[in-house]
Amino acid sequence: MMSDEYLVECKISDDDDDSDDEEYVQKIQPSLTPPPQFSSISQASFTNESRDPYGVNNHLKVDFxxxxxxxxxxxxxxRVWVYSGIGFESARIWSYRCLTAVCAVPVSCLSGCLFALLACLHIWCVMPCVQVCHTCLPxxxxxWMSLVNIFLMPLCESAARCCSGVYILLSKE
Structure with a gap:
């Protein structure tokens, strides 16, 4: 089912010059960006608004x-204090920009490959093993219950009967 936010809005206005009271419909041009479910990279990711929408890196918001x-x-x-603040902010911002210019693309490619590998292993290795275990588990x-009842339960019961006659009295001297 399609959400209402993707429908084109139509405004109906009456024209006073027309005596027939015909309705004219103005269509508003839809935005050129695709809906988020059809685009892996939305337009909002290119703006400064929502680079960290879930607050993953709130601990890195450091001021002077x-x-x-x-x-x-x-x-x-x-003046020393003001110039120190300016130097700190400039060095922080430009160092980050230079490091991301050098490292961002390779690290994002490696991260993408790592997550693709993890997804592949999970889909093709882990989940089939889990399903086999669920099938064979009964x-x-x-x-296992038979082995525990035959070998382990008699040992535990006899140890419990031996220890049931032991009483410990604590007293202060």
Whole structure:
């Protein structure tokens, strides 16, 4: 079922010049971006709005005052403080930009390959093994319960009967 947000909006207006009261329909041009379910990379990922929509990297939001702060008792010159802040922000921003220009594409390709490998292993190896275990588990369970009842249960019962006659009294001397 299609959501209402993908339907084209039509406005119906009456034209006063027309005596027949005919309705004119104006169609609003639909946006050129495809709906999110049809596009793996949406238009919002190219804007600055939602690069971290789920807040995965909130711990990396560092300001100058988070790293460097002067107490009230010791203060440097105001210009030194301002230029230090400018230097910190500039170095942080430009270092990040240079590092991402060099590393972003290879790391994203490696991450994509890693996740593709994990998905392939999960789909073609892990899930078939899990299904085989679920299929064979009732037989294995009944065999395991028989072995436990034959060998382990008598040992545990005899140890429990031997230890049931032991009493421990704690007293302060």
């Amino acid at each position: 005052s988070d790293v460097l702060a002067e107490p009230a008792s010791t203060r440097s010159y105001d 037989c294995v369970r009944s065999l």
